[in-house]
Amino acid sequence: MMIVSFVIGFLGFVNVVARRSLLGVIIGVNLMMMGAACAFVLSGVVTGRALEGHVYAIFVIASGAAQMVVGYTLAVRLFYLRRDIGLRGLRSMSG
Amino acid sequence: MVLFWISSALAIAAAVAATLFVELKRAVLALWVCALCLGGMYLSLNAEYLAIVQWLVATLGVCAFVFFSVLLGSREGRESWAKPVVGLLVTGLLAALIGWVSMAHLPSIEWDRAGEGVAGLGRVLVSDYLLPIEILALTLFLVVVGAGVITRPERRGLNDEESP
Numbered sequence A: 001m002m003i004v005s006f007v008i009g010f011l012g013f014v015n016v017v018a019r020r021s022l023l024g025v026i027i028g029v030n031l032m033m034m035g036a037a038c039a040f041v042l043s044g045v046v047t048g049r050a051l052e053g054h055v056y057a058i059f060v061i062a063s064g065a066a067q068m069v070v071g072y073t074l075a076v077r078l079f080y081l082r083r084d085i086g087l088r089g090l091r092s093m094s095g
Numbered sequence B: 001m002v003l004f005w006i007s008s009a010l011a012i013a014a015a016v017a018a019t020l021f022v023e024l025k026r027a028v029l030a031l032w033v034c035a036l037c038l039g040g041m042y043l044s045l046n047a048e049y050l051a052i053v054q055w056l057v058a059t060l061g062v063c064a065f066v067f068f069s070v071l072l073g074s075r076e077g078r079e080s081w082a083k084p085v086v087g088l089l090v091t092g093l094l095a096a097l098i099g100w101v102s103m104a105h106l107p108s109i110e111w112d113r114a115g116e117g118v119a120g121l122g123r124v125l126v127s128d129y130l131l132p133i134e135i136l137a138l139t140l141f142l143v144v145v146g147a148g149v150i151t152r153p154e155r156r157g158l159n160d161e162e163s164p
Helices: A003-018 A022-047 A050-082 A088-094 B002-020 B024-044 B048-072 B082-103 B117-125 B130-150 B156-162
Strands: none
Touching: A003 A022, A003 B002, A003 B024, A003 B082, A022 A050, A022 B002, A022 B024, A022 B048, A050 B048, A050 B117, A050 B130, B002 B024, B002 B082, B024 B048, B048 B117
16 A cells, blocks of 8 residues: 555656756655655554644645745746756856 | 545556656646545545645645746756656556556555544644644745745845945
């Protein structure tokens, strides 16, 4: 049963690795967050402590919302700086 | 039980679609469908509040994503090596999943349907997890304020023009 959350999280990881723009990476991180929340809910159901699983899933979903806001902020800032949200341009920022 | 497995299968299919679509708008639409299916899964697990939170956050996030993809451009590509590797990984994953499902019968899930539900969850949140909830609220507030500060346009040009 936990394989559902594993598959969703793994596909999110593949998205993060394979995408070339910041918005694409945000999609991948969102998928990973969904997989993590799903894992908490399912493990709570499996172990018989469903309420704890729900609480941790709420924390993960709220953290995912915060991560989305930060991602959009970075995308807007990157667009101000480079007129492009591709990840290749970020390499030159390392000095 | 049937709703759980149907939602799971649809969520995985939507996640695969979100991975394979090149255009960002289609990918985020698939992400939204995946979130809706996960909400259906939570509903089947007697977690109504969590399902509603998942649906709301996903819908608002997707609306914001469409706005930003229009604003910043939705051109998207992958690394040259990524397309065959992603295709291979997804195909292998699906083959393993289909093999696992066909070889083993789907496990049944036992949970306490007579639990306290949303009332119990609210009671736990305001008693045992009050401090983490407060920290989470503060974190969200700081994130919003920080986002406003970071995206504020720079005023160096204005100061330069004002100086004699």
